[in-house]
Amino acid sequence: MENRVCATLLTCGQTAKGVRASVIACCKEHVELALDIIVDEHEVAPEMRVLTEEEQLSTTCEYCEKHAIYMVSN
Numbered sequence: 001m002e003n004r005v006c007a008t009l010l011t012c013g014q015t016a017k018g019v020r021a022s023v024i025a026c027c028k029e030h031v032e033l034a035l036d037i038i039v040d041e042h043e044v045a046p047e048m049r050v051l052t053e054e055e056q057l058s059t060t061c062e063y064c065e066k067h068a069i070y071m072v073s074n
């Protein structure tokens with residue numbers, strides 16, 4: 001399933017500053033874990049947004065089999 005691939009850790013290439021950006025899709029249970037990982041990797045406050053219903057259905061949590069609710073990025 002292509003959606004499954006999209007749900008795993010997405011590496012969005014280079015930002016304007018040449019810093020690698022990370023995006024992690026995660027469910028409610030794993031959102032804190034994802035936030036911790038972003039903070040660890042980038043030492044900046046992560047950005048978090050709630051996926052739309054449609055996105056939730058096509059996105060799987062990075063850490064379990066549930067639908068992702070949040071998208072965490074640096």
Ligand SMILES: [Zn+2]
Nearest residue numbers: 027030061064
């Ligand atoms: Zn999860």
